Amino acid sequence: MKDPCSAPGELLQALAAHVAESARDTLRLSSELAEAHGNEVAMHMAAVWGGQVLYIPKGVHMQASKLHLQIFDEWTGHNQREIAMKHNLSVQFVYKVVKRMRLAVIARNQGDLFASDDGQ
Structure with missing residues:
Protein backbone atom coordinates (compact mmCIF):
# COMPACT_ATOMS: atom_id res chain seq x y z
CA MET A 1 0.00 0.00 0.00
CA LYS A 2 1.24 3.44 -0.89
CA ASP A 3 2.07 5.93 1.87
CA PRO A 4 -1.05 8.17 2.08
CA CYS A 5 1.06 11.21 3.01
CA SER A 6 3.57 10.92 0.15
CA ALA A 7 2.10 13.86 -1.77
CA PRO A 8 -0.36 16.64 -0.93
CA GLY A 9 -3.91 15.57 -1.58
CA GLU A 10 -3.26 11.84 -1.54
CA LEU A 11 -4.56 11.55 2.02
CA LEU A 12 -7.92 12.98 0.92
CA GLN A 13 -7.96 10.73 -2.14
CA ALA A 14 -7.29 7.69 0.04
CA LEU A 15 -9.99 8.77 2.49
CA ALA A 16 -12.51 9.20 -0.34
CA ALA A 17 -11.62 5.75 -1.70
CA HIS A 18 -11.97 4.06 1.70
CA VAL A 19 -15.30 5.75 2.40
CA ALA A 20 -16.58 4.79 -1.05
CA GLU A 21 -15.53 1.17 -0.52
CA SER A 22 -17.25 1.11 2.87
CA ALA A 23 -20.41 2.67 1.41
CA ARG A 24 -20.52 0.04 -1.34
CA ASP A 25 -19.94 -2.83 1.10
CA THR A 26 -22.07 -1.80 4.07
CA LEU A 27 -24.75 0.42 2.53
CA ARG A 28 -24.89 -1.42 -0.81
CA LEU A 29 -24.65 1.84 -2.74
CA SER A 30 -23.89 1.82 -6.44
CA SER A 31 -20.30 2.58 -7.37
CA GLU A 32 -21.26 6.04 -8.60
CA LEU A 33 -23.14 6.99 -5.42
CA ALA A 34 -20.45 5.47 -3.20
CA GLU A 35 -17.73 7.43 -5.00
CA ALA A 36 -19.73 10.66 -4.71
CA HIS A 37 -20.27 9.99 -1.01
CA GLY A 38 -16.56 9.29 -0.48
CA ASN A 39 -15.62 12.54 -2.21
CA GLU A 40 -18.19 14.47 -0.18
CA VAL A 41 -16.84 13.09 3.11
CA ALA A 42 -13.25 13.85 2.08
CA MET A 43 -14.14 17.42 1.12
CA HIS A 44 -16.03 17.89 4.39
CA MET A 45 -12.98 16.68 6.33
CA ALA A 46 -10.80 19.11 4.34
CA ALA A 47 -13.17 21.98 5.14
CA VAL A 48 -13.28 21.14 8.85
CA TRP A 49 -9.69 20.00 9.47
CA GLY A 50 -7.76 21.35 6.45
CA GLY A 51 -4.45 23.02 7.21
CA GLN A 52 -4.16 21.53 10.68
CA VAL A 53 -1.77 18.93 11.98
CA LEU A 54 -4.01 15.96 12.60
CA TYR A 55 -3.36 12.85 14.66
CA ILE A 56 -5.72 9.96 13.98
CA PRO A 57 -5.80 7.36 16.76
CA LYS A 58 -6.07 3.68 15.93
CA GLY A 59 -9.54 3.40 17.50
Missing part, protein backbone atom coordinates in the same frame (compact mmCIF):
# COMPACT_ATOMS: atom_id res chain seq x y z
CA VAL A 60 -8.59 1.04 20.31
CA HIS A 61 -11.00 2.74 22.71
CA MET A 62 -13.84 2.54 20.21
CA GLN A 63 -13.16 -1.14 19.63
CA ALA A 64 -12.99 -1.72 23.39
CA SER A 65 -16.29 0.08 23.86
CA LYS A 66 -17.94 -2.16 21.27
CA LEU A 67 -16.55 -5.23 23.01
CA HIS A 68 -17.70 -3.95 26.41
CA LEU A 69 -21.21 -3.35 25.07
CA GLN A 70 -21.26 -6.82 23.54
CA ILE A 71 -20.11 -8.40 26.80
CA PHE A 72 -22.73 -6.50 28.77
CA ASP A 73 -25.46 -7.42 26.27
CA GLU A 74 -24.50 -11.10 26.45
CA TRP A 75 -24.28 -11.14 30.24
CA THR A 76 -27.17 -12.92 31.96
CA GLY A 77 -25.84 -12.75 35.50
CA HIS A 78 -24.25 -16.16 35.60
CA ASN A 79 -22.47 -16.72 32.27
CA GLN A 80 -19.18 -14.90 32.86
CA ARG A 81 -17.12 -18.02 32.13
CA GLU A 82 -18.85 -18.63 28.78
CA ILE A 83 -18.41 -14.98 27.75
CA ALA A 84 -14.73 -15.10 28.72
CA MET A 85 -14.17 -18.24 26.65
CA LYS A 86 -16.10 -16.87 23.66
CA HIS A 87 -14.04 -13.66 23.52
CA ASN A 88 -10.73 -15.19 24.69
CA LEU A 89 -10.73 -13.06 27.86
CA SER A 90 -10.24 -13.76 31.53
CA VAL A 91 -13.26 -14.20 33.76
CA GLN A 92 -11.91 -11.38 35.94
CA PHE A 93 -11.92 -9.04 32.94
CA VAL A 94 -15.55 -9.93 32.18
CA TYR A 95 -16.48 -9.16 35.81
CA LYS A 96 -14.64 -5.83 35.55
CA VAL A 97 -16.44 -4.87 32.33
CA VAL A 98 -19.85 -5.86 33.70
CA LYS A 99 -19.25 -3.86 36.88
CA ARG A 100 -18.13 -0.80 34.89
CA MET A 101 -21.08 -1.04 32.51
CA ARG A 102 -23.59 -1.51 35.34
CA LEU A 103 -22.24 1.59 37.09
CA ALA A 104 -22.50 3.56 33.83
CA VAL A 105 -26.14 2.48 33.36
CA ILE A 106 -26.98 3.40 36.96
CA ALA A 107 -25.30 6.80 36.62
CA ARG A 108 -27.11 7.49 33.36
CA ASN A 109 -30.51 6.50 34.78
CA GLN A 110 -30.07 8.22 38.12
CA GLY A 111 -28.82 11.57 36.87
CA ASP A 112 -27.12 14.23 38.97
CA LEU A 113 -28.73 14.48 42.40
CA PHE A 114 -27.20 17.90 42.99
CA ALA A 115 -28.17 19.58 39.73
CA SER A 116 -30.66 22.40 40.14
CA ASP A 117 -33.93 22.41 38.24
CA ASP A 118 -33.36 25.92 36.88
CA GLY A 119 -30.22 24.84 34.96
CA GLN A 120 -27.74 26.64 37.21
Whole structure:
Protein backbone atom coordinates (compact mmCIF):
# COMPACT_ATOMS: atom_id res chain seq x y z
CA MET A 1 0.00 0.00 0.00
CA LYS A 2 1.24 3.44 -0.89
CA ASP A 3 2.07 5.93 1.87
CA PRO A 4 -1.05 8.17 2.08
CA CYS A 5 1.06 11.21 3.01
CA SER A 6 3.57 10.92 0.15
CA ALA A 7 2.10 13.86 -1.77
CA PRO A 8 -0.36 16.64 -0.93
CA GLY A 9 -3.91 15.57 -1.58
CA GLU A 10 -3.26 11.84 -1.54
CA LEU A 11 -4.56 11.55 2.02
CA LEU A 12 -7.92 12.98 0.92
CA GLN A 13 -7.96 10.73 -2.14
CA ALA A 14 -7.29 7.69 0.04
CA LEU A 15 -9.99 8.77 2.49
CA ALA A 16 -12.51 9.20 -0.34
CA ALA A 17 -11.62 5.75 -1.70
CA HIS A 18 -11.97 4.06 1.70
CA VAL A 19 -15.30 5.75 2.40
CA ALA A 20 -16.58 4.79 -1.05
CA GLU A 21 -15.53 1.17 -0.52
CA SER A 22 -17.25 1.11 2.87
CA ALA A 23 -20.41 2.67 1.41
CA ARG A 24 -20.52 0.04 -1.34
CA ASP A 25 -19.94 -2.83 1.10
CA THR A 26 -22.07 -1.80 4.07
CA LEU A 27 -24.75 0.42 2.53
CA ARG A 28 -24.89 -1.42 -0.81
CA LEU A 29 -24.65 1.84 -2.74
CA SER A 30 -23.89 1.82 -6.44
CA SER A 31 -20.30 2.58 -7.37
CA GLU A 32 -21.26 6.04 -8.60
CA LEU A 33 -23.14 6.99 -5.42
CA ALA A 34 -20.45 5.47 -3.20
CA GLU A 35 -17.73 7.43 -5.00
CA ALA A 36 -19.73 10.66 -4.71
CA HIS A 37 -20.27 9.99 -1.01
CA GLY A 38 -16.56 9.29 -0.48
CA ASN A 39 -15.62 12.54 -2.21
CA GLU A 40 -18.19 14.47 -0.18
CA VAL A 41 -16.84 13.09 3.11
CA ALA A 42 -13.25 13.85 2.08
CA MET A 43 -14.14 17.42 1.12
CA HIS A 44 -16.03 17.89 4.39
CA MET A 45 -12.98 16.68 6.33
CA ALA A 46 -10.80 19.11 4.34
CA ALA A 47 -13.17 21.98 5.14
CA VAL A 48 -13.28 21.14 8.85
CA TRP A 49 -9.69 20.00 9.47
CA GLY A 50 -7.76 21.35 6.45
CA GLY A 51 -4.45 23.02 7.21
CA GLN A 52 -4.16 21.53 10.68
CA VAL A 53 -1.77 18.93 11.98
CA LEU A 54 -4.01 15.96 12.60
CA TYR A 55 -3.36 12.85 14.66
CA ILE A 56 -5.72 9.96 13.98
CA PRO A 57 -5.80 7.36 16.76
CA LYS A 58 -6.07 3.68 15.93
CA GLY A 59 -9.54 3.40 17.50
CA VAL A 60 -8.59 1.04 20.31
CA HIS A 61 -11.00 2.74 22.71
CA MET A 62 -13.84 2.54 20.21
CA GLN A 63 -13.16 -1.14 19.63
CA ALA A 64 -12.99 -1.72 23.39
CA SER A 65 -16.29 0.08 23.86
CA LYS A 66 -17.94 -2.16 21.27
CA LEU A 67 -16.55 -5.23 23.01
CA HIS A 68 -17.70 -3.95 26.41
CA LEU A 69 -21.21 -3.35 25.07
CA GLN A 70 -21.26 -6.82 23.54
CA ILE A 71 -20.11 -8.40 26.80
CA PHE A 72 -22.73 -6.50 28.77
CA ASP A 73 -25.46 -7.42 26.27
CA GLU A 74 -24.50 -11.10 26.45
CA TRP A 75 -24.28 -11.14 30.24
CA THR A 76 -27.17 -12.92 31.96
CA GLY A 77 -25.84 -12.75 35.50
CA HIS A 78 -24.25 -16.16 35.60
CA ASN A 79 -22.47 -16.72 32.27
CA GLN A 80 -19.18 -14.90 32.86
CA ARG A 81 -17.12 -18.02 32.13
CA GLU A 82 -18.85 -18.63 28.78
CA ILE A 83 -18.41 -14.98 27.75
CA ALA A 84 -14.73 -15.10 28.72
CA MET A 85 -14.17 -18.24 26.65
CA LYS A 86 -16.10 -16.87 23.66
CA HIS A 87 -14.04 -13.66 23.52
CA ASN A 88 -10.73 -15.19 24.69
CA LEU A 89 -10.73 -13.06 27.86
CA SER A 90 -10.24 -13.76 31.53
CA VAL A 91 -13.26 -14.20 33.76
CA GLN A 92 -11.91 -11.38 35.94
CA PHE A 93 -11.92 -9.04 32.94
CA VAL A 94 -15.55 -9.93 32.18
CA TYR A 95 -16.48 -9.16 35.81
CA LYS A 96 -14.64 -5.83 35.55
CA VAL A 97 -16.44 -4.87 32.33
CA VAL A 98 -19.85 -5.86 33.70
CA LYS A 99 -19.25 -3.86 36.88
CA ARG A 100 -18.13 -0.80 34.89
CA MET A 101 -21.08 -1.04 32.51
CA ARG A 102 -23.59 -1.51 35.34
CA LEU A 103 -22.24 1.59 37.09
CA ALA A 104 -22.50 3.56 33.83
CA VAL A 105 -26.14 2.48 33.36
CA ILE A 106 -26.98 3.40 36.96
CA ALA A 107 -25.30 6.80 36.62
CA ARG A 108 -27.11 7.49 33.36
CA ASN A 109 -30.51 6.50 34.78
CA GLN A 110 -30.07 8.22 38.12
CA GLY A 111 -28.82 11.57 36.87
CA ASP A 112 -27.12 14.23 38.97
CA LEU A 113 -28.73 14.48 42.40
CA PHE A 114 -27.20 17.90 42.99
CA ALA A 115 -28.17 19.58 39.73
CA SER A 116 -30.66 22.40 40.14
CA ASP A 117 -33.93 22.41 38.24
CA ASP A 118 -33.36 25.92 36.88
CA GLY A 119 -30.22 24.84 34.96
CA GLN A 120 -27.74 26.64 37.21
